[in-house]
Structures are given as C-alpha cells and as structure tokens.
Amino acid sequence: MFELSDYGDYVTAWCPGCGNHSILKSVKDALFKLQLPPYRVLFVSGIGQAAKAPHYLNANVFNGLHGRSLPVATGAKLSNPNLTVIVESGDGCHYGEGGNHFLAAIRRNVDITIIVHNNQVYGLTKGQASPTSSPGFVTKAQPQGVFNEPFNPVQIAVAMKAGFVARGFSGNEEHLSELIQQGIHHKGLALIDVLQPCVSFNKVNTFGWYKQRCYMLPENYDPTDRNQAMLVADEWGDRIPLGVIYRNDRPAFEQHFPFLESGPAAIRSVDMRALKEIVKSYS
Amino acid sequence: MPNTEANVLIGGEAGQGLVTLSQILTRAIVRQGYYIMVTQSYHSRIRGGHNTYALRISTSPITAPKENVDILVALNKETVQLHSGELSAGGIIVLDEALEIKNESYVSVPFKSLSADKYWNAAAVGVVTEILGLEMTGVEKVAREFFSKHSPEHVDANMESFAAGLDWMKKNDLKFAKLASAELKEPRIMVNGNEAIALGALSIGMKSCFFYPMTPATSISMTICEHAQGMGVVAEQAEDEISAINMAIGASFCGSPSLVPTSGGGFALMAEGLSLAGMTETPVVIVLAQRPGPSTGLPTRTEQGDLEFALHAGHGEFPRAIFAPGSVEECFWLTRKAFETADEFKIPVILMTDQYLADCYNSVKPFAIDQLKTIDVCVPEPIEQPHLTYKITDSGISPRLLPGFSNSCVVAHSSDELVVADSDEHTENGHLTEDLSIRAKMVEKRNRKFTGLKSVVLNPESVGPDAPDLLLVSWGSTKGSVHEVCDNLSNSGVKAAYLHFSQIWPINSDVVSKILNKAKEVVCVESNSTGQFAKLLRRETGFHIEKTILRYDGAPITPQHIMNRLELGTKDV
Ligand SMILES: Cc1ncc(C[n+]2csc(CCOP(=O)(O)OP(=O)(O)O)c2C)c(N)n1
Ligand code: SF4
Ligand SMILES: [Mg+2]
Numbered sequence: 001m002f003e004l005s006d007y008g009d010y011v012t013a014w015c016p017g018c019g020n021h022s023i024l025k026s027v028k029d030a031l032f033k034l035q036l037p038p039y040r041v042l043f044v045s046g047i048g049q050a051a052k053a054p055h056y057l058n059a060n061v062f063n064g065l066h067g068r069s070l071p072v073a074t075g076a077k078l079s080n081p082n083l084t085v086i087v088e089s090g091d092g093c094h095y096g097e098g099g100n101h102f103l104a105a106i107r108r109n110v111d112i113t114i115i116v117h118n119n120q121v122y123g124l125t126k127g128q129a130s131p132t133s134s135p136g137f138v139t140k141a142q143p144q145g146v147f148n149e150p151f152n153p154v155q156i157a158v159a160m161k162a163g164f165v166a167r168g169f170s171g172n173e174e175h176l177s178e179l180i181q182q183g184i185h186h187k188g189l190a191l192i193d194v195l196q197p198c199v200s201f202n203k204v205n206t207f208g209w210y211k212q213r214c215y216m217l218p219e220n221y222d223p224t225d226r227n228q229a230m231l232v233a234d235e236w237g238d239r240i241p242l243g244v245i246y247r248n249d250r251p252a253f254e255q256h257f258p259f260l261e262s263g264p265a266a267i268r269s270v271d272m273r274a275l276k277e278i279v280k281s282y283s
Numbered sequence: 284m285p286n287t288e289a290n291v292l293i294g295g296e297a298g299q300g301l302v303t304l305s306q307i308l309t310r311a312i313v314r315q316g317y318y319i320m321v322t323q324s325y326h327s328r329i330r331g332g333h334n335t336y337a338l339r340i341s342t343s344p345i346t347a348p349k350e351n352v353d354i355l356v357a358l359n360k361e362t363v364q365l366h367s368g369e370l371s372a373g374g375i376i377v378l379d380e381a382l383e384i385k386n387e388s389y390v391s392v393p394f395k396s397l398s399a400d401k402y403w404n405a406a407a408v409g410v411v412t413e414i415l416g417l418e419m420t421g422v423e424k425v426a427r428e429f430f431s432k433h434s435p436e437h438v439d440a441n442m443e444s445f446a447a448g449l450d451w452m453k454k455n456d457l458k459f460a461k462l463a464s465a466e467l468k469e470p471r472i473m474v475n476g477n478e479a480i481a482l483g484a485l486s487i488g489m490k491s492c493f494f495y496p497m498t499p500a501t502s503i504s505m506t507i508c509e510h511a512q513g514m515g516v517v518a519e520q521a522e523d524e525i526s527a528i529n530m531a532i533g534a535s536f537c538g539s540p541s542l543v544p545t546s547g548g549g550f551a552l553m554a555e556g557l558s559l560a561g562m563t564e565t566p567v568v569i570v571l572a573q574r575p576g577p578s579t580g581l582p583t584r585t586e587q588g589d590l591e592f593a594l595h596a597g598h599g600e601f602p603r604a605i606f607a608p609g610s611v612e613e614c615f616w617l618t619r620k621a622f623e624t625a626d627e628f629k630i631p632v633i634l635m636t637d638q639y640l641a642d643c644y645n646s647v648k649p650f651a652i653d654q655l656k657t658i659d660v661c662v663p664e665p666i667e668q669p670h671l672t673y674k675i676t677d678s679g680i681s682p683r684l685l686p687g688f689s690n691s692c693v694v695a696h697s698s699d700e701l702v703v704a705d706s707d708e709h710t711e712n713g714h715l716t717e718d719l720s721i722r723a724k725m726v727e728k729r730n731r732k733f734t735g736l737k738s739v740v741l742n743p744e745s746v747g748p749d750a751p752d753l754l755l756v757s758w759g760s761t762k763g764s765v766h767e768v769c770d771n772l773s774n775s776g777v778k779a780a781y782l783h784f785s786q787i788w789p790i791n792s793d794v795v796s797k798i799l800n801k802a803k804e805v806v807c808v809e810s811n812s813t814g815q816f817a818k819l820l821r822r823e824t825g826f827h828i829e830k831t832i833l834r835y836d837g838a839p840i841t842p843q844h845i846m847n848r849l850e851l852g853t854k855d856v
Contacts, residue, residue, distance in 0.1 A: 006698065039695040042686050044533065047706070055714050060686035061703040062536055063715070064529065065559050071526040075533030075541070076686075078517045079491060082694075083537065083687045104522035259515040265490035266538030266660050266685055267692050268515050275485055276652045278510055282472040283314065283649070 004032045008058035014049060019170030019196030019207070023117055024053055026173045027088070030180035031059075041084045044073040046098065048124045050090035050117030050196075067097025070105045073112045080264035081111070081254050084184060091118040095131040095151050102153075105189055106162045111252040113183040113190045116153065117170075119198035120205050127201030137204060155233035157191050158226065158246045164190035165229070165246040169214050170197065171207060175242065182244065188252040195240070210240070217243035224248065285463035287342045289415060290349045294335040294366055295358025297328060300404035304356070305336040307408050307429050309473060311422040312340055312415075313646040316467030320763070321475070321644035322348040322839060327498070327582040333361055340415070342465045346610065346763030348643075350843045354459070356411060360384065375459050377410060379403075390414075390457065397451055398444035405430070405441040409448025416461025419449065472649050476614045476640040476760075480544070480570060481506035482650065483618030488657030489568075490539035491517040493527040495549055498582045499638035500572035503544040524549035528556030532565045536704060538660045538685040538692075540622050544570040547589050548579065554596045557631050561601025561729070563704040564673065564681070566625035566632075568618070573637040575837050584837030585639035587759055587810040590819065593633050594788060600726070602628065602733040605788035606741075607635040609762025611645035613785055619655070620741070626658050628680060628732045635787070637810065639839035640760035660685060661692035668699035672713040675724060679731030681711075737789045745798050747773070747780025753849075754802035756828060758784040758816050760839070761808055767842040768849075787816070796824040806830045806849070810840055 007028040014020045031041065043054035047066035054061040060083070064072045069087045077085045094102050094116050105114070120137070122128045128141040131151035138145045157165040164186040168176035176194060183190035195214070197207045221243065223229060229246035254260050262268055291308075295301045305321075313319055320339040326332025339349050351371040357363045357378040367376060370388070378384065380391040390410070398406045405426065412422045426445055430438045474482070480503050484492070492511070494504035504518065511518035517534070521527035524545055531541035545553065550571050560567045571593055575586035593605055604624050608614040618634060625632040666684055667674070674681040686702040689695045703713025708725060710716045744762075747754075747769055757765045762783045772779035782798055784790075799805055799820070807817040807828045812835040817828040832848040834840050 037695075038698050039700050040687055042537075052715070055703075055705075058698055058701065060701050061705070061713065062533065062563070062686075063703075063705045063707065064532070064563070065555055065706055068525065068529040068556070068559075071521065071529035072533035072536070074519075074526075075491065075493065075530035075535075075539070076537045077533075078519070078530075079534040079537035079539040080685070080687055100522050101526055104526065257512070257517060259512065260517075262515070264538060264687070265515075265517075265534070266688065268490065270485075270488045270657045271514060272652055272655075274513055275482075278485070278514075279472065279482060279649050279652055282474050282478065283470060 002032060002035055002037065004028065006058065007031050007038060008056065010056040012056050013052060015200050017199040019119065019198070020050060020053065020117060022170040022173050023115070023176065023194055023196060024056055026176035027053070027115065027180060028057055029173070029177040030184065033177065034181055034184060036084055040082065041086065042076055044069045044076060044085065044087050046089040046093035048090035048093050048122070050088060051093060053088045067093050068101065069093065070098060070101040070114070074105065074108065074110050077110050077112055078254065078257070078260070080266070081260050082264055085112040086184070087112055087114045089116065090123065091116055091120060091132045092122045092130045095153055099131070103160070106157055106160045109163060109188045109250055109253050111188055111254060113180070114192065115180065116191070116193045117196045118193050119196045119202055121198050121202040123198050123201055134204065152233065152236070153191070153193050154245055155230065158229045158233045161248060161250065162191055162246070163188035163248055163250045164244070166192045166244045167242050168192055168194045169210055169242055170194060171211055172242065175216070179244065186247070188250055213238060213240045214242050215239055217241050217245070284460060286460045287463050289340045289353045289462055290351060291338040291340065291354045291356065291411070292335055292352040292366060292369070293338070293356040293358070294333065294362030296331050297325065297334050298330040299358045301334055301336055301358060303429070303433070304404040304407050305338065307422070307426050308411060309338055309644060311417060311425040313471055313473040314425065315418055315421055316465035317342060317462070317646070318344050319473070319644060319646050320345050320348055322639065323642040324838070325583050333365065340462065342463050347767045347842050348839060350841050354411070354414060356407060373459070375457070377407070377414070392448070392451065397447040399440070402437070402441050402444035405444040406448030409445040410452045413449050413452035414457065414459055469648065471646040473644055473646055474611060475642055475644045476608070476611050476636055477502040477572070477642070478506050479611050479614035480618045480634070480636070483615040484542050484622065485510060485514055485516070486650065486652060486655050487619045487622045488540055489516060489542050489622065491531065491534040492542045492544070493519055493521050493530040494544050495521050495524045495527050497546040497549045499574055499641040500544040500546045500570060502641070503570055503572070524552040525556060528553040528567065528569070529559070531567050532556060532560055532563065535565050535567050536563070536686070540566065540626065540658050540660070542568050542570065544572065546572050546574050547576050547592070550589070550592070550596065558597035558599055558601065559706050560631040561597060561599070561603065562706050564629040564729070565704070566629050568621045568625050568632050568634060570634045570636065572641045573635065575835070581837045583638065585637045585810060585839050586835060586837065587637055588835070589635070590787065590811070590815040593635055594819070601729055602630050602736055603633065603788065604630065604736055604786070605633045605635060606786050607759030607784065608640065609759060609783055609785050611640070611643060612647050614640065615650055617785060622658060626660070628736055629683065630732060635759055637760050661688070662690050664690060666690050666700065668697070669712070670700055670702065671711040672703055673709060673711045673725065673728070675711060675728050677731070678735050679728045680735070733789065737791065740789055740791050741786040742791055742794050743782050743784040745780070745782050748778050750801045751780035752778040752803045754799070754805045755779070755781040756805060756807045756820070757781065757809070758787050761810065764840050764842045764845060765808055768845045771842065771846070787819070790819070790823045792824045795820065796826050799824065799826045804830070806832055808832045808840060808845060810834050
C-alpha cells in the first residue's frame with residue numbers, strides 16, 4: 001500500500017499561482033489512486049517549465065532535450081515494456097520543437113501516456129508565442145500579435161485516430177487525475193492536453209478565461225463516435241469541452257514484437273545458435 | 284600458365300541485372316576458395332545511370348582493389364567507352380554481339396540466340412564461368428540457389444541460359460589463361476562492411492537499432508531488420524535522425540545496447556542527441572558511414588571528409604571514442620569493441636566507415652560466434668541506497684542501475700532504487716542543479732573518463748622496418764591499399780612502412796610521436812581534400828606531416844593511386 005506522500009513532496013521553481021502546481025498534484029493523485037509503485041514508473045520530459053515536473057515527484061526520470069521526450073519514451077518502453085511510461089512537457093516542446101515526433105508517436109501507438117501542460121505560451125524562455133497561442137496574442141517576439149492559425153492538438157489526434165484523446169484543465173484537479181488514470185490504463189498512446197494558466201506570460205488565457213469557457217462533456221457522450229469527436233474537438237473559443245473526446249482500441253505498437261513478451265531487453269539472452277545460422281547463410 | 288589473379292569489371296545500367304550476375308559469380312568464387320575484393324560504384328538512381336562492380340580475384344589474400352581490368356563484362360556500350368582504357372595487356376571485353384562493336388580482343392556473345400532477353404545475365408554467368416575456368420557444378424549450384432530465392436518461377440529458364448552461355452564459350456577459342464585452382468583450406472563467408480557491422484552488433488547483444496535510411500549506411504539497418512524478430516531486436520525506422528538517436532538513448536537508458544547507423548547529413552541532425560548521451564552518460568553507438576559532402580554531396584560515392592565533424596560534433600565538453608575499421612573483418616570486431624567501450628564508460632561511441640568499405644565484399648573466416656561474449660547490462664553487486672545515477676568516482680564512471688530493476692536485474696522493490704537522468708547539469712542523484720561548485724565537480728567527473736579511455740586505446744598498427752625511409756600514415760578504410768603499397772615498395776627494395784589507425788580518438792600521442800619521428804619521410808594518405816587526420820596528429824603530437832596524398836573525387840584510394848602520387852611527388856588529385 002502506497003501513501004500519497006510516497007510520490008514525493010518537493011519545493012518547486014514555479015511561480016505561485018501557476019497551473020503547473022495543480023497538474024503535479026493530479027499526477028501524484030493518479031499514481032496514488034492506481035497504487036503504482038514509484039520505482040516501476042518512468043517519467044520522460046523535455047525542456048521547459050512543464051518539463052521540470054518529474055523532478056518534483058518520486059519516480060524514475062529521464063529529463064532529456066527540448067522537443068525530444070517522445071522518442072526517448074518510445075525507446076524506453078520498447079526496451080522495458082514493464083515500465084509505466086509517462087511523458088510530461090509543454091505545448092512548445094510537444095507541438096513545436098517536437099511536432100514531427102508527436103505525429104509519428106500517434107501513428108506508432110506505443111503504450112505511453114502524454115500529458116501536455118498547454119499554457120499557450122513559451123514559459124521558460126519568457127513569453128514567446130507557442131503553436132497553440134491565439135491569433136492576435138501579443139508578445140515581444142510577435143509585437144503585432146500572432147498571425148498564425150493555432151495548432152489544435154486534440155483535433156489532429158482525433159483525425160489521426162489516436163487511441164485515447166482527452167482534454168483536462170488544471171483548475172479541475174480531480175477530473176484531471178481521473179483522465180490521467182484512464183490514460184495510463186489505456187493500452188496504447190494516450191494524449192491528455194491540459195489547459196494550464198501561465199500567470200507570468202499569458203495574460204489572455206487566464207484561470208478565469210478558461211474557467212468561464214470550459215464545460216464537461218455529458219455522461220452520455222460517446223467517445224467512440226469519431227465523426228462527433230471531430231466536431232467536439234473543433235470547439236474552441238466561447239465553449240471548450242473537457243473530458244475523453246475520442247477513443248478506440250487500436251492494438252499497441254508493442255504487440256508487433258512477440259519477443260517482448262519474454263521480458264525486458266536487459267534480461268533477454270542472445271540466441272547465439274540462431275546467430276550462427278545467420279552467419280552461415282552468408283557462405 | 285594459369286593466372287593467380289584476375290580483375291573482373293562488370294558494368295551497365297541499374298536494372299540490367301548487374302547485381303544478379305555479380306552476386307552469383309562472387310559467391311561461387313568464394314566457395315571455391317579464392318580471395319576476393321569487391322568495389323562497387325553506382326549512381327544515385329534506381330534505373331539507368333552507369334554502375335560498376337569490380338571483382339578482384341586471387342589465389343592468395345588481397346587487401347585492396349585494383350585499377351587495371353583483365354575481363355571487362357560490358358552490359359552496354361557506355362561501359363566499353365568508359366572502361367576499355369583500363370584494360371590490362373591481354374585483357375578482354377565480353378559484350379553482346381548486338382552492340383556491334385568489334386575488335387580482336389572482344390568476346391562478342393550472340394546472347395539473342397542463346398537465351399531470351401530476360402535470362403541474359405544467367406547466360407553471361409555461364410560465359411564468365413568458362414573464361415575464368417571455374418568449377419562448373421559449383422557455380423551451377425550457387426546460381427540455382429540464387430534464382431530459387433529471387434525468381435522461383437524462372438529457375439529452369441535461367442539455368443538453361445546459364446548452360447547455353449557456358450557451352451557457347453567452350454566452343455569458342457580464347458587466348459585468356461584460366462584461373463589457377465584455389466585451395467579451400469577452410470570455409471569462408473562473403474560479407475561486405477555494412478553486413479559485418481550488423482553481424483558484429485547482433486553478436487555483442489545489441490537489442491535495438493533505430494534508423495532513418497541514408498546511403499551508404501542503409502544496408503546496416505536493412506541487415507538488422509532482416510534478422511530482428513528472430514534475434515529479439517527492436518529495429519525501427521524513426522521519423523528522422525533526431526528521433527533515431529533519442530530513441531536509442533531512451534532504449535539504452537532502460538537496458539538495450541543500441542545502434543544508430545547514419546551518414547553525414549543524418550549525423551548532423553544527431554549532434555544534439557550526441558551531446559545528450561554525453562551529459563546523461565548513456566551508452567550509444569553511432570555508425571557514421573561517410574559519403575562526399577558538403578550537404579547532399581555525392582550520395583553513392585566515398586570520402587573520409589567527416590573526421591573533424593565527428594571529433595567535435597555536439598555542444599559542450601564530454602568524452603567520446605571514435606573507431607574507424609580498416610577492413611571488412613575489422614567492421615565486425617570494432618563494432619563489438621564500440622559497444623563494449625560505450626557500455627564500460629557510459630559514453631557515445633562513433634564508428635566511422637565510408638561508402639567504399641560499406642559496400643566492399645570480402646571473403647572472410649566465419650566469425651567464431653561460439654566464443655564471443657555479450658554485454659551484460661545487469662549490475663551484479665548490491666547497489667548503494669539510495670541509488671546515485673551520477674555518483675562521483677575516481678574513474679568518473681558511476682555504478683549503473685536500470686529503471687525498474689534492482690541489482691542483478693531483479694525487479695525493483697524500493698524507492699531507493701530510482702534512476703534519475705538529466706540533460707541539465709545535475710547533482711549526483713540526477714536532479715537538476717544550478718549550484719556552480721557541483722557543476723565544476725560534474726565536469727571533472729565526466730572528463731576523468733577520458734583518462735580511462737586513453738589507457739585502453741587501440742594503438743595504431745605499425746608495420747615495416749623500425750626506421751623506414753618512407754612511412755605511410757592512414758586511418759579507416761584506406762588500410763588495405765596502404766598495406767599493398769608497402770608490400771610492393773618493400774619488394775622493390777624501398778625501406779617502406781605504414782602506420783594505420785583503426786581508433787582515431789583518443790590518440791596515444793607518446794606512442795605515435797615516437798614512431799613518426801623515426802621515419803625519414805612521412806606521408807599521410809586520406810580520402811579528403813584538407814588532410815584532416817594529418818592536422819589531428821599535429822594537434823595531438825606536435826608532429827607536422829608535410830606531405831599528403833589526398834583523394835576527393837569520390838572514388839576510393841587504390842594502391843595504384845598512391846603509387847602514382849608517390850612517383851609524381853605528392854600532388855593531390
Ligand atoms: C533546441 C532548443 N531550442 C530552444 C531551447 C530553449 N527553450 C527552452 S524551453 C523552450 C520553450 C518552452 O515552452 P513550452 O514547451 O511550452 O514549456 P513551458 O515553459 O511553457 O512550460 C525553449 C524555446 C532549448 N532548450 N533547446
Ligand atoms: S512562467 Fe508561467 S508556466 Fe512558468 S512557472 Fe511561471 S506561471 Fe508557470
Ligand atoms: Mg508552454
């Protein structure tokens with residue numbers, strides 16, 4: 001039996017009032033509710049404010065490069081499928097610098113859970129636009145406001161038939177914890193995009209702004225209906241849906257490697273007899 | 284008198300069956316006990332273009348390609364035009380009668396009357412088999428195996444064409460001496476540099492290979508993919524090279540010895556990942572199969588132009604090792620060595636080859652798989668609790684634990700067994716820090732690995748008289764050519780020696796400068812235009828090698844190329 005405190009309690013380097021604090025709480029709560037041993041969980045993150053999150057809990061951690069958390073997580077999971085692999089980083093990390101990996105990871109469908117702290121801004125580098133920033137969002141880098149159409153991660157994921165697509169809000173910790181638990185349970189890639197106010201650099205999409213617009217998808221909403229999910233995923237602006245938007249039961253990537261059932265790479269011995277035959281085939 | 288050597292050049296357009304013809308002949312020749320050396324040259328396209336397959340055959344061991352051609356098999360007119368000038372005295376050209384080019388030394392084969400168009404190359408195998416005087420049933424067996432595998436519905440038709448080609452040649456008189464028969468002392472296999480790397484990686488216990496296709500590295504990954512499921516290896520085509528190296532680092536962090544084969548452009552994309560491996564102290568092996576740059580360059584040709592890049596790629600300071608195999612066999616052994624070094628020191632290791640070596644087929648002794656050790660990633664001793672991923676030690680190497688495991692790869696059962704790795708500067712427990720005194724200690728810890736690396740360096744191969752009149756210095760794939768040149772010079776009375784590097788970083792400067800200083804004249808031989816290795820040696824030893832023999836037209840350095848430059852006084856291409 002693990003206590004909530006077994007998942008750690010650390011002083012963070014985040015601003016007071018930042019949505020990251022709540023996301024961290026929900027993550028720990030989810031691990032606790034699932035009673036996952038900290039030493040069988042691996043967190044992989046990139047670089048940014050969000051990416052520091054794994055340093056503030058007890059688990060195995062690989063804190064890699066900006067934008068590159070998904071490839072590291074993919075390699076890790078395929079090397080040791082017994083680990084619960086959770087990827088945590090910002091919107092810039094996942095949708096900007098790591099955009100190609102995001103698309104490839106959805107297609108590949110390795111059994112990992114992605115939690116994106118989406119504050120619609122680059123926090124760590126002090127407030128430039130991110131791929132999800134709203135048009136017109138003024139920053140020092142975009143003094144005339146953002147011109148680009150924002151990236152809609154949720155709708156892209158539904159379009160690409162990701163196995164589990166959800167949106168949470170740091171202002172609703174309990175709901176977020178539930179989404180994370182479901183995401184971890186899901187066999188295959190799970191995307192949880194989390195709306196996170198950045199009190200220092202995003203004065204537009206504030207806590208109040210999100211609070212006013214977010215609504216829960218109703219009980220009777222059917223996340224397996226992809227056409228409906230595309231419409232729901234398109235909603236943004238006055239009303240922003242929260243919950244599991246889409247899911248399916250595509251087989252996880254690992255299932256294509258039958259030998260993974262015999263355990264992690266570290267304990268799989270090398271079949272020298274098979275290799276001898278391979279060498280012979282070159283005669 | 285039978286020939287003890289023959290150099291066969293087969294040329295034609297891609298898609299003309301050049302590979303079929305060449306592979307059958309080469310395999311049969313290897314099985315009959317001859318030594319071979321194959322150099323391939325091709326255009327970067329799937330159909331058309333001018334491609335050649337040069338097959339040097341000998342009854343005794345050979346190490347380098349040859350330029351003069353004894354038998355030119357021309358599948359088209361262009362081959363005759365481009366290569367008839369390379370014919371040796373008494374050399375012959377085998378071609379299709381329909382090409383209508385006549386000359387006394389040409390063997391014009393009436394392919395149309397011998398076989399249907401489609402089976403033309405099988406007939407050509409028959410013709411060459413007879414010219415070389417190969418043991419017919421042996422070639423027949425290889426041809427049958429080949430066609431059964433590659434075009435099962437046409438085996439009989441192909442075999443008939445083979446017989447027709449052979450019979451036609453038998454009936455036609457030819458003044459070309461047959462090959463002396465070879466003595467098959469032990470069975471040998473036919474592999475190229477890339478296949479040897481793949482086999483070496485499989486033999487040491489590589490468990491994952493991530494790649495993005497790029498010539499000339501691609502066939503390493505393709506060979507691994509072919510055997511991956513059977514060998515329990517995850518082989519995955521990544522979305523780009525940045526992903527490939529990061530996947531490899533993630534996999535290695537969790538206990539998979541990992542390989543990432545690429546060429547210069549892909550390696551450039553991996554630079555940040557290389558630095559990540561250095562910072563997180565994660566073992567990873569990168570194969571950098573070079574081709575001429577800059578940029579896309581000449582995708583299917585050869586060069587050694589990335590040495591300085593490999594030495595310096597990746598921001599920040601961290602230890603690395605670089606190996607550069609000098610032969611197909613070394614591709615196998617040094618791949619193993621690269622994995623062992625990466626694992627022991629927990630660093631990135633680069634294995635540098637080039638297109639010439641990647642595609643170069645050799646007949647080698649089958650690797651003694653039974654006697655080989657594999658890497659064991661499980662720490663046997665009980666770990667210190669709590670585990671410190673970056674524990675500061677005298678050697679700079681910290682005891683390694685895999686996430687999810689206790690020692691001896693037992694499943695973890697305590698939060699004292701957490702593994703934390705960070706690309707930020709970190710404390711011993713892996714968490715990020717901005718404490719500058721810890722920073723300095725961590726820099727020193729990482730640097731201390733370099734001392735250990737230096738103590739196990741593969742010293743260069745120094746062959747020849749102790750104080751030579753001429754010392755040839757080389758690295759990587761040029762070894763065979765330099766070796767042959769030294770043999771030839773020694774036979775003609777020159778006091779020549781060579782110093783060849785198969786590990787190019789780190790370098791043991793004391794050992795090297797002693798050897799350099801004893802020679803009357805030193806010449807560095809490299810496939811690049813600026814003498815990068817000579818510069819590295821100067822930096823490391825203070826010894827200035829003034830004379831270089833360089834080649835940068837995309838073709839490999841042959842013994843003849845070196846001899847020509849030596850006689851000219853060392854002027855470049
Ligand atoms: C290759 C590279 N480019 C740029 C940076 C600088 N950088 C660090 S974090 C960051 C953006 C962070 O934004 P996001 O991922 O949204 O995280 P947040 O700080 O908002 O949580 C950038 C550009 C870097 N570390 N590495
Ligand atoms: S800058 Fe923004 S994202 Fe970063 S800690 Fe402060 S509020 Fe949070
Ligand atoms: Mg952000």
